[in-house]
Amino acid sequence: MTQGSTTTTTPHRSVREPATARPIARRKYDDRYGPGSAGLRMKPEEFDDIPASEFVRGNRYEVISGVFVVSPFPGPGERSLNDYLGYMLTQYFETPSKKPIVADTxxxxxxxxxxxxxxxxxxxxxxxxxxxxxxxxxxxxxxxxSSRRRDALRDYEEKREEYLTAGVKEYWIIDRFRRVMTVYKTKKTRKSSTTTYDIVTEGQSYETPLLPGFSLPLARLLEKADQWRPRKQAEPNAPAGGTDG
Known part of the structure; x- marks a missing residue:
């Protein structure tokens, strides 16, 4: 497991606001917020006040730099990772000998x-x-x-800074394409904050004092995503089989 750290004394850097943001308006589909609402100007507090029933199901909704963002749900490879991790955590939470703390996910x-x-x-x-x-x-x-480069950059850069600044103690990035897991942590003092990171490779397991007795074998998790890799169509004069990322 590789470790590293960076130190910064600069304030939180906000995410750059998209230049195509539309003026605030209540564009809704079937009296609900959906894909047609993407790009609306919206404050985070306004987003918080929208009842769940007013969102069209089947999408992910966020507010980024004052803009309402709509994106599709993850594909089966990503969902299988998430579901299996949830299963492993639930097993851990329900084992009395490994549950000295109240926890949920x-x-x-x-x-x-x-x-x-x-x-x-x-x-x-x-x-x-x-x-x-x-x-x-x-x-x-x-x-x-995600397989989309733009989304991957957000995971590694923008979200890392936002989550740790908000008070999250550990931020895990599980990358099924690079076959690694990166864990970011922040230690704060009055004058600066130090962000450290661990890189967990496919053959390793990760343990954290936040979850005593829990061990995450990365290879087992990645196997679940591999089962959903689409097979490439065989090219002429090429052996059959193969997968994409």
Whole structure:
């Protein structure tokens, strides 16, 4: 497992606002917010006040730099990773000998930063009670890297800064394409903050003091995503088989 650190004394850098943002207007589909609402100007607090029933199901909704963002749900490869990790965590939480703390996890969780990010998974630990998913900052936030380069850059750069600044203790980035998991943590002092990171390779497991007794074997997790890789069509004079990323 590779370790590293960076130190910064600069304030939180906001995400650059898209130049194509539309004036605020209530564009809705069937009296609900959906793909046609993408690009609306919206404050995070306005987003918080929208009832769940007013969103068209089947999409992910966020507010980034004052803009309402709509994106499709992840594909089966990413969902299989998330589902299996949720299964492993549930087993851990329900084992009395490995549960000295009250903990819980949810997929597709909105994280309140300066924006409203939709994280792939959140884990709450150490609260001594059932978490309030709307107000309690998760101890751990997890993102599964998408095949789209733009989304991958957000996972590694923009979201990392936002989550750690919001109070998240560990940020896990699970990259099924590079076959690694990167864990970011922040240590703060009065004058500066130091961000450290661990890189977990496919043959390794990750353990954290936030989840005593829990071990995450990365290879086992990646196997679940591999089962959903589409097969490439065989080219003439080429051996059959093969997969894409």
């Amino acid at each position: 949810l997929p597709e969780q909105t994280i309140a930063t300066t924006n409203r990010r939709r994280a792939d998974r959140a884990i709450w630990v150490g609260l001594g009670r059932k978490p309030d998913e709307q107000t309690d900052v998760p101890a751990i936030v997890i993102e599964f890297v």
